[in-house]
Amino acid sequence: MGxxxxxxxxxxxxxxxxxxxxxPFIEWSKPVSGEMKFNVDGASIGKPGPAGIGGVLRxxxxxERIRFSKSIGVAESNYAEAMAVREAFIxxxxxxxxxxxxxxxxxxxxxxxxxxxxxxxxxxxxRNIMVHIENLKTQIREWKxx
Numbered sequence: 001m002g003x004x005x006x007x008x009x010x011x012x013x014x015x016x017x018x019x020x021x022x023x024p025f026i027e028w029s030k031p032v033s034g035e036m037k038f039n040v041d042g043a044s045i046g047k048p049g050p051a052g053i054g055g056v057l058r059x060x061x062x063x064e065r066i067r068f069s070k071s072i073g074v075a076e077s078n079y080a081e082a083m084a085v086r087e088a089f090i091x092x093x094x095x096x097x098x099x100x101x102x103x104x105x106x107x108x109x110x111x112x113x114x115x116x117x118x119x120x121x122x123x124x125x126x127r128n129i130m131v132h133i134e135n136l137k138t139q140i141r142e143w144k145x146x
Contacts (some may be wrong), residue, residue: 001033003036005024013122014061018113020032026038030060030061031058031059031060031068031102031104032059032060032063033060034060034101035060035078035101035102035103035104036057036058036059036060036065036092036101036102036103036104036116037057037058037103037104037105038055038056038057038088038091038092038103038104038105038106039055039056039058039106039107040053040054040055040081040084040085040105040106040107041053041054041055041081041084041107041108042054042072042077042079042080042081042083042109043077043080044074044075044076044077044079044080044118046119047076047077048074048075048076048079049074049075049076050071050073051070051071051072051073051074051075051076051077051079051080052069052070052080052131053068053069053070053072053080053083053084053087054067054068054069054070054084055068055069055087055088055091057088057091057092059097059101061124065097066091066092066095068087068091069142070087070099077109078109078111078123078126079125079126079129081107081109082109082112082115082126082130082133083129084107084145085105085107085112085116085131085133086136087130088105088134089103089105089133089136090136090142092140093136093139093140095104098139098140098141099141100128100141101141102141102142102143103140103141103142103143103144104143104144105143105146106146107146110116113146115130116130119131119133120136138142
C-alpha cells in the first residue's frame, strides 16, 4: 500500500500485532523436609510507577504458612523485586521456623538473584537494600536463592 492509498483509504491500513514473548512454563516444586520456600515477586506500573511486593511461604508439604503483599509507593521494578526479597527475609526471621528450618527464596528476577548472590554488583540505588539483605542472611541457619 502506497502513501496515496493510505490517504484515500485510511480504514484499510493494517498494522501488524506486536509479537509477544512466550514465557517458559516452570512448575513449582515443594521444598524437601527441613526446608521452607518463599516465592516472592515485585512489580511496578511504569518506570518508576506505583509498585507493590508479595510473597508466599510454604513448607515441605506445600502448605501455605505465611503470605504477604503490600504497596511500596513509587518505584521501578528492580527496586520492587529487591524489596520483596528483603521482606521475605525479615518475615522468615520473625517466624517460629527461623531457627529450625532452612530457607529457600525463589524469584523470577534474574537481576535480583545475581545481586543477592553478589551484592557489590547491584546498582547504587539498590545497594542499601542488598546490604540489609546481606545482614539478614547472616541471621538465618541456612538459605538458598533461586
